[in-house]
Amino acid sequence: MNSLDISNEISELLNGPNVYTQLSVPQLVERVLSRKEAILTSTGAVCAETGKYTGRSPKDKYIVEEDATKDKIDWGTVNQPISSEVFDRLYHKMVSFLQNKEEVFVFKGFAGADRSYRLPIQVINEYAWHNLFAHQLFIRPTEEELPFHQAEFTILSAPTFKAVPEVDGTKSETFIIISFERRIILIGGTEYAGEMKKGIFSIMNYLLPEKGSLPMHCSANVGPEGDVALFFGLSGTGKTTLSADPNRKLIGDDEHGWSPNGVFNIEGGCYAKCIDLSREKEPQIYDAIRFGSVLENVVVHQDTRVPDYSDQSLTENTRAAYPLQAIDNIIDPSVAGHPNTIIFLTADASGVLPPISKLTKEQAMYHFLSGYTSKLAGTERGITSPQATFSACFGSPFLPLEPTVYAELLGKKIEEHGVQVFLVNTGWTGGEYGVGSRMKLSYTRAMVHAALEGELNHVETVKDEIFGLHIPVQVPGVPDDVLMPNKTWESQEDYQAKARELVQKFNDNFRKFDHVSKDIIELGAPLG
Template sequence: MISTKIGDELKNLLSGENVNNQLSVPQLVEKATSRGEAKLSADGAVVAQTGKYTGRSPKDKYIVEEASSKDKIDWGSVNRPISSEIFDSLYTKMLKHLKIKDELFVFKGFAGADPASRLSIQVVNEYAWHNLFVHQLFIRPTMDELKAFNANFTILSAPSFKADPAVDGTSSETFIIVSMEKRIILIGGTEYAGEMKKSIFSIMNYLLPENGILPMHCSANVGEEGDVALFFGLSGTGKTTLSADAHRKLIGDDEHGWSDNGVFNIEGGCYAKCVNLSQEKEPEIFGAISFGSVLENVVIDPDTRIPDYDDVSLTENTRAAYPIHNIENIVTPSVAGHPKTVIFLTADAFGVLPPISRLTKEQAMYHFLSGFTSKLAGTERGITSPEATFSTCFGSPFLPLPATVYAEMLGAKIEEHDAQVFLVNTGWTGGSYGVGKRMNLKYTRAMVREALAGNLNDVETEMNDVFGLEMPTAINGVPTEVLNPRNAWADGAAYDLKAKELADLFRENFKKFGTVSEDIKLKGGPIA
């Protein structure tokens, strides 16, 4: 619960004459452009730049060490503790900073499309375009819901307020601090809007398991027969692209919960990477960018205002934020049944994993816990080229609880609902990064389409001798030579060496899961 003092201070801030409450999209567009925060694209999207912070700042993220939550949090390099004293000091300073601003912008809405488990949130922004961002990304309340609205969590976002590490106890001028007890999130020193989205996701990853609901960093869609599919993967692996399918209805593109009733979207919008975006390759996403959408760090022509999605002079992590209803094929409301197919997406910079492989239950648990992928340029500060990494459950930066909590929940649900799991490599083929090339999206789409149709559940496979993965020998629309990664390399011996290198990294990383069953350790991982 928020203390009386904290609650009164916040109430005082929100009652100020400088506060704009629940502005409409046109009003926020007008504010953002008239205040010089952003420009308007030819399509009517708000185009903003985030300065030097063009991605998340994981080393500047903290959770307050509090009696009610400290024994639950998986403390470490991801969930870094900070004291209540530091939080209270920064909170007081931020309130003073925000109170004297000419204007503030407040959005009230929800995280979670299932009313039984949704979180009521309010976001206080210094920038109008940030408020437009959260308006489009979270679930917008009805007028009746607004009348009875009571926020469970509050975000205070002040990009122009910078911390002094020597005084404030932070690592840098930037900070993202979550207090589970006071139900407040402080974000300062960064203009990157994604910090607000991911902070709420972290909160949901903390709260939902308490109610037996698995929070997931994944996309989800549903076919004409009601068959639900999940797409797990970190930023840049293709979750948004592959789940936006003209032949299937989108449930959501990034964050979901899996309850006893099925799957529900946590958000009300999409936050798509738009580097090299084109109407030909990704028509759904391209068409979704319209009036009121937010383009982050996208370069536009100064005269025509037409976006140049191939221009990465600001960052490769260019983004588009838009409400989910901008996608034509969606489920309304964003809820569906239990998944029949689960796809793990990985962007393998080694270029050695098969483009698609069918997983046993043990392999599914192993690869979910491993969460192998490559961080792509621009998604985080300091990442300038693909970098191999293991991100537990394909969402380590957003998991406050121990990884095994989420893994055990996923394993139980896969078994209960007889879901088939596939590992799909959207990364490199024919060689590692710098030698090989990125997997052809056309082929990946064909493989995923066949998997969702159930056509790969019983097909003939061959075994990958290094990773023990079952690789289909033939898939409609995909050249046979693509399916076995070793055949795609000019030098088979070079493939073997690189594959063994990655297999060793898998084994070394998995040592940290000491409590995992021997079946998962021995049957799930590499065999050579």
């Protein structure tokens, strides 16, 4: 099937009598409730349950193996190949399925707040609440832009359309399939809305590097003087907490691009975790969950319709989707200059990484490729003790290209713009998990503040003999001894053993990068 055939079928679908395009938030909420897809909470948000799948389905995600792209994709367990024949067969079935639905919902918008790098997209949904999610998560066109909107990528999402593996060539009833040639994402068999968000992020991770722009899985904010900071970190490292600063305006909480113009948000909204959410701990998120916002898998009191954010009986991965404009302290539009500071966050359960250290360009590239943290007991099913985990570029599930492509682009931009990069350990001190204690949040905040204010740019440092990291000897508001991890352990022998054990894990993980430059290994890797 060629792209013209695809285009004709999409046009025929979009012009059907059952299609509702660009409904307003109130119209979508009305449809959600009348179709009984979700309930209304006490704050005016809609709350939907996603059934069997309460998170992404990485084993059911594929990229079509196509002539124009097959030599660029980093094939493997993350980017699983699937044939054009499988894609075409499912595509035809899905279009026919949606044409026969009583109602279909279409959102037209953009990914990328920088007009020079944005991608016009359209999202075609079986569910009204999924279309509301797309409306809140992606960038909404103005009334002036809408008549000229020409989608360059399309999502077809039909949760109740399920594949038959033995007929359709998938592993299960669920599938997320990206075709870069046809410029379509097919999503079926799952009600989890996050697949749409991450599908578009994967697309941007493929397209942006070709334009000299680095896609990044990070949060970003900007200070009163226009200084920009990026925060990278996996779940549990404190990325949301530390990037939410009342003295700095939020650019975005999750997905960004770094172009020759500066930093821009890829999204128009936030997809925040809700587990144990409270106004005291995270007032911005708590107050953003109001009319038009979408809650996923949050337990709601049957009579009062008050959400119980502490209840994880459906899943720990409860979520809220809302537009950036629901937060007061933002940059609008979500674009800013080049970063002054980059913070890599890790929660090291070994208790051996320094609480803060300065990174050279090569070390920044090494730790960017490593994407290290510790998964703690309870964060995932089956994890009963802390486990070292590595996610390339802090977002390996969404990288269609080899991770070294992104690392090389990061190194180039760090050098070009003189960016200061810091590794901040929000994990354990004075011993490993179960022996030591978690780093005090007040200390971490003081270290991050000093880094953002430029107070550590020229401070005296000591080189760690095992990791080769440059540790500041003083940070305002932090006891000097806390900065040196070996000084917080009672047994130096135990510290040395645990530190070298972690170095070995770094080395073992790094062997998978085949095309990394010698400089990154020789100048960026731990000393051993």
